[in-house]
Structure formats: C-alpha cells, structure tokens
Amino acid sequence: SANGDIEFVGRADEQVKIRGFRIELGEIASAIEVDPSVGQALVVVDELPHVGKRLVAYLTPVGGHVVDLDRIRARISAALPDFMIPAAYVVLDEMPITRHGKINRDALPAPEVGSVTRRREPETATQRQVAALYARLLGVATVGADDSFVDLGGHSLLASKLSAAILTECGVGVDIREILERGTVAGLAKLVDQRRSGLVADDEDREGEPIPLLPSGRRLYEHGNPRRLAETHVFWLPEGITRSTLEELLNAVVGEHEVLRSRLDRERLELVPRTRQSLRLVEILTEDPSDAAGAEIGRAVDRLDPEQGWMLSAVWLHPEGEPGVLILVVHQLAADPTSWRVIMQELESRWQSLVAGAVPPNSQTGGGYRRWANALVAEARDVGSLPFWIAQLDGEDPPIGSRRIEPELDREADVAVTVESAPADVSAVLLNSGIPMEQLLVAAVARTVAQWRRRRGQAAVETLLAVQVSGRGDATAETVGLLGTAYPLRVGGTDPLGIGPRGLVERVARQHSAVPGRTIDYGLLRYLRADTSAVLRQYRDPQILLNYLGHDRGFEGDLLRRDGLLSVSGSPVPEPESAVRHELSIAVLIMGTTEGPSIGTLWQAVPEVLERSEITELQSIWHEQLGILAKELW
Secondary structure, X not given: OOOOOOOOOOOOOOEEEEOOEEEEHHHHHHHHHOOOOEEEEEXXXXXXXXOEEEEEEEEEEOOOOOOOHHHHHHHHXXXXXHHHOOOEEEEOOOXXXXXXXXXXXXXXXXXXXXOOOOOOOOOOHHHHHHHHXXXXXXXXXXXXXXOEOOOOOOOHXXXXXXXXXXXXXXXXXXXXXXXXXXXXXXXXXXXXXXXXXXXXXXXXXXXXXXXXXXXXXXXXXXXXXXXXXXXXXXEEOOOOOXXXXXXXXXXXXXXXXXXXXXXXXXXXXXXXXXXXXXXXXXXXXXXXXXXXXXXXXHXXXXXXXXXXXXXXXXXXXXXXXXXXXXXXXXXXXXXXXXXXHHHXXXXXHHHHHHHXXXXXXXXXXXXXXXXXXXXXXHHHOOOOOHHHHHHHHOOXXXXXXOOOOXXXXXXXXXXXXXXXXXXXXXXXXXXXXXXXXXXXXXXXXXXXXXXHHHHOOOOOOOEEEEEEEOOOOHHHOOOOOOOOEXXXXXXXXXXXXXXXXXXXXXXXXXXXXXXXXXXXXXXXXXXXXXXXXXXXXXXXXXXXXXXXXXXXXXXXXXXXXXXXXXXOOOOOOOOOOEEOOOOEEEEEEEEOOOOXXXXXXXXXXXXXXXXXXXXXXXXXXXXXXXXXXXXXXX
C-alpha cells in the first residue's frame, strides 16, 4: 500500500467464501483427481433454496473406468475439513467445452436432488421422524429411507442444525460427523434407535444437577451462534506416548472439571453436566504433522457443539511409531486463558506421576465453577451499585466509525484483524514503571480516542471503555471455565490530552478505585438479576473494548511442548457466526522478542465501520501516545 504495508488480498485462482470459510476450489478438485478412476475434476458453487450455497463436483472417468463415487466420498471426507466436502457429485462422459477451448460452466448439468432412483418409503416411526427432519431442513418435498443427507444438499452447517433437531425431538445426541458419514435416513434412524436403547439401559450417561451460566457465558450467547468459538493449542508429545496413555490423561482432566463435560441448555442458560465423560480422541497417521495440522484444526473446531455437550476436541496427529502432536481444541465457554494454564499443568502433573510410577494427584478444584456460579447468583441479589453503572453508560459517546455496531446483525465473519507491536525501548520503560500496566493502557486509549475525535471535530467527551478482566480471585485461581467479564468505565476526563501523562495516569487510578464493590458486579446486575438487567439492557455497549492479556508465558513441560505457530495455523475466525459487540476491540499481550518484551496489540473491527486506513491512523496515534507516556511520565 501507499503506507508501505503489505496487505493480503487473496489469490488469483478460484477462491470462494461459503458459510464464513474461504475455500480454494482447485484444492478440492486436486484431492478428487488423486483417485485413479478420475480423469478430470471441476468443483463449482451453486445455490439451492433452504440449503444455500453448496459445493458440486463434476468428474470425468479415465478411459473405460467406472468412477467409484463411494471411494471418492470416503477419501475426501478423510482428507478435507467438512466445509470443503462437496455436497453433490456429477459424473460426465466429458466436460463441455466452449469454442475457445475452456470449460463451458453454463452447460454443466444441474446435480439431481437425491441419490435414489427408486425411492423406498420410511418404514419405522424413527425413520419417518428423521425423514421429516430432512425434509424440513433441506426444503425437499419427499424423502425416502435410503436418501442421503449429503446427496440431498446437506452440508456441515445444516448438519449441526439437524444434530440439534435430533437431540430436541429424538432425545439423543448424534454429532455432525456421524450425520455426514452415515447420513441416509435409515442409517441415521438406526443410530438414533441404538442411542435410545443405550440411554435406557446405561445409568452412566445420566445428567447431573444444572449449573447457572456465569455472566460471561450469558453475554457470549446473547446474540449470534458461537458454536465453534474456540481456543486451540498444538503440543509436541514425548517419545513413548501411547493412545491409551493420552486417553487416560485427557479423560482424567475432563472428569475433574464439570464444565468440560457439560452441555449448554441455551434456553435455560444453564450448564448440564454429563456423568459420562464427553471426550473423543481422534488418531490420524500422517508423515508430516506440521503439514496436516491446519486442516485437522479446522475439522476439530467443527466438531464442537456445546449444546450437545461437545466442549472439546482432541486429535493425535503422528507418523507411524512416532509421538507427533496433540491438537487440543476447547470451546471458550469451557475455558478462558487462565483455564488453559490449569488444564496444561494438570496434564503435565499426571504425566509425570505416570512416568514415575506414582499415584496421580487428585484435583481439588473440579467443583469450583459450580460453587462460584451458585455463589454469584446468590450475591447478585444484594449488589447495590446500579446507579454507578448507569452513570458510566448514560451520556454522550460520539461514534468513532461510520455507524454503530448492531450485535443482532454484525458477525465475526466480517471482522478484519491486524497486529501491531510497540518498540522495545518504549515497552521496557512502561513495563518497568512500577505502575500497573492496566492503568497505563487505559490512559493510552483515552488519549488515543481524544486525539481521534479532535481530528474529526467531534465533541470532547469522556471516553467510555469496556474493560475486560479475568473475573478471578484466590478462590477461583484454579477454576476451569469462562470467568472473564467486561465492565463499562468512563476514563480520563473530557481533556486527557491537556492534563499531562502523570496527571492522567493518576486520574485513571482514582477512577479505578472509585468503582464500588467489585468490577464483576456489573455482570451480575446485567445478567443475573431480572430487575437490574431490564435497566442496563437499555444502554449500548461501549464502542471500545480493552483486553489486557498479560505476558505470553508459553508452556513447555515433559509432556507438552506448545508450538505457537501451529496453534494459529487453523481458521483465524473459527466461528464466523459469533456476534460483534464493539466497534473496536484492542487486545494487548506482552510478547517476548529478541530485543526484549514488547507491547503487542491485536486490533479487531468491521471494515464497514472502521476502514483499514482508519485503523492504521488509530494505531499511529496509539504508538504516539505510548511514546509520550514513556518519555514524559518518568
């Protein structure tokens, strides 16, 4: 760009976006052409009512071969993530060609809806129930017992809806992969009947007493559908690890923490623990785990579904006879950043005990989420700080972008993400100042917003921030679950540029001290009490979220050695249907560099609200203000 930035604008080949995922059509075609019966493959996008956009593969055979569609489907299902699997296959004698020698896409025949020439009517009550669900979700008039969900146009997103519908109407859980792999009406009905009989006979799969969802979880599910909103970590494993050992370690940790084996009751806003542990370890043999990790992360994320009790996915990716890597994906509802430290330390401790031949220690924190949630529900009745929070939210807050965010409509699929880092010398001064980093960052945001509004001729008003905090104390330091919360705060006065850096930081410190009670009390009033929630819901969220994540400590033990690069090799937006709540989100992480610790920032905004050039300008102001704080404050 003119500013000297390098911007990724996509590839010149056939890249499309379906259901929030960017897909290379040529990559799918190449995977199909690996089959020896296929001469040429072309993958296109078409659209059906009720179903939406879907992938269709057109194939031609090699010589006199017969194209083996069952083998191709199985191979593609194993090789590619769900969102890249074609919904329909069409075999042609040859591709239609234009007079210019190119494939004539307009002449490609539409795929037939359904895979059965002579339809067999559903015979059992369960088959009729499943067929009715197919018809309703896919917009098909009639569905036979042997009709396939995929052949009728189904894809992974619709499979998740079918999975939820089966759970609601049939009373059993069937996951997305089972639907896509065993998706005839008769096959799925048989699975449902098996699960029903198993539920009656197996006392081990009963559910426990529900747990109230904390404010952070209620906020997460207030808008949108964050089914796959997850955090992923990839760890290299030690020599000698076996599948049975991995399963033992993971099941022990899942067993200790109710939230990891709970399902979300979205209607009642409760977590319902399952007595049977909800973990499936997928083992995949591959010559190069690093090369395969990105695709497998995408598939692991897609298997998550809190409303069915699938809070985590685990994949062991390794060459034959070698340890390889463990991909661990946990939904954000079940684990915030602090929870990950707890999970990793427990896995490490249990591994060391196994190696030493000792009895693994029992965690004393497994019920921490339940105790904390029940305590907050009880305490919410006595919180009396409503006037303070109204005072923060009530007042002018001129738009920082072209429009205000609408959480009912705006989604993470449209968010642009950029990363910046402050110079090491500026970072060193601020990190060693003796002043809490949270206060310095709030001061820098207040000055940045004031400068931004001054340049645009807006009124000088006190900056309103949403400040993200961990929501933890000594009692919950080892608790696994989403405890973090955000609260609104007016900071810096109406002229933070005029009072000088030291005076501003002192004012920010006083404003933090003036918060009555605890900062988590806002969440209690907003989400755990009907009377105060009705009042606070009338106000918009602050436009800017500041989330200080602390230092990136990494993790490396005898069992787990985290690979930071592989951990971010999956989809950058694992849940495009999550709601956007703020016009600008700034996450701050202290990162280690060769020159020393650096203040790194991750900026998230919808380009329609704040264009890339405007984010660049805001980042420039931000770095200028950090430099002023470092230079003038000390």
